Amino acid sequence: MKIDRLIGILSVLLQEEQTTAPELAERFEVSRRTINRDIEDLGKAGIPIRTIQGSGGGIRIMDGYRMDRTLLTSKDMQMILTGLRSLDSVSGSRYYSRLMEKLQTGSSEFVSGRDSMLIDLSSWYKGSLAPKIEMIQEAIENRRLLTFRYYAPSGESSRTVEPYYVVFKWTSWYVWAWCMTRRDFRLFKLNRMEQLAVSDQTFVCRKAPMPDLSDERIFPGGIRVKALFDPEVKWRLVEEFGPHCFTKTDDGRLLFHADYTDMENLIAWILTFGEKAEVLEPAEARERLCHIAETMRRIYGNL
Numbered sequence: 001m002k003i004d005r006l007i008g009i010l011s012v013l014l015q016e017e018q019t020t021a022p023e024l025a026e027r028f029e030v031s032r033r034t035i036n037r038d039i040e041d042l043g044k045a046g047i048p049i050r051t052i053q054g055s056g057g058g059i060r061i062m063d064g065y066r067m068d069r070t071l072l073t074s075k076d077m078q079m080i081l082t083g084l085r086s087l088d089s090v091s092g093s094r095y096y097s098r099l100m101e102k103l104q105t106g107s108s109e110f111v112s113g114r115d116s117m118l119i120d121l122s123s124w125y126k127g128s129l130a131p132k133i134e135m136i137q138e139a140i141e142n143r144r145l146l147t148f149r150y151y152a153p154s155g156e157s158s159r160t161v162e163p164y165y166v167v168f169k170w171t172s173w174y175v176w177a178w179c180m181t182r183r184d185f186r187l188f189k190l191n192r193m194e195q196l197a198v199s200d201q202t203f204v205c206r207k208a209p210m211p212d213l214s215d216e217r218i219f220p221g222g223i224r225v226k227a228l229f230d231p232e233v234k235w236r237l238v239e240e241f242g243p244h245c246f247t248k249t250d251d252g253r254l255l256f257h258a259d260y261t262d263m264e265n266l267i268a269w270i271l272t273f274g275e276k277a278e279v280l281e282p283a284e285a286r287e288r289l290c291h292i293a294e295t296m297r298r299i300y301g302n303l
Contacts, residue, residue, distance in 0.1 A: 145199040230276035
């Protein structure tokens, strides 16, 4: 992403007396034109960068300028490196690893040899996820449309979108984009996207709002659930809803209360508990579970 590259370029300029646009372009795997724009942006941000044309010329920070490293404590550096390492766990390249190496150079007094926090953002789908994230980042940076086939509970559809943000939330990866079909901003889950491609067609940036990722906005609730669970599955209730989502009944079972946002998801979730769960409310869920049980009995009845 651009901000990461700007930090990386600034780190190189602080550590090396002089470099060139071709060298930076090769190091960060972008075009020379992109590097020139980045240098302009750093200058606008107040970094006194000097460019010298001709033989022996290059890019350097004016003499006498430096960043006061006392602004960063050892804990600060550890948190920065932990964040970069977590991004590298889903990166399709070694970009973040190289950036970590640049930040660590000359900063040994800030970084201990032992990490106290490790974050891995990858998943079982890392093989397919990393290329998608890389393609989406490329599309965002170059303002190019994305096309893909999307699989949702409502059905399959082909989408063309203007991508603005890559989002990690609720243990999954998403892209926040303007959907050409819906004519509105939408959150698309990467694992539901296939045939992803970066179009040659560019777009003019809209005034994109930050995605509202609050649980109340995405999961508004509305379905009051009341169910009894076998004490053997207490660990799952605690893990998924917290230790205060249930009370213990006289017979030892767990009386569960929660708001659910979608009936289909509720049914699918309850079924994962098998015979260790009994839905009391809503009545619609009980009826649908009874119908599913009867259907399954017919399917397996001859065994």
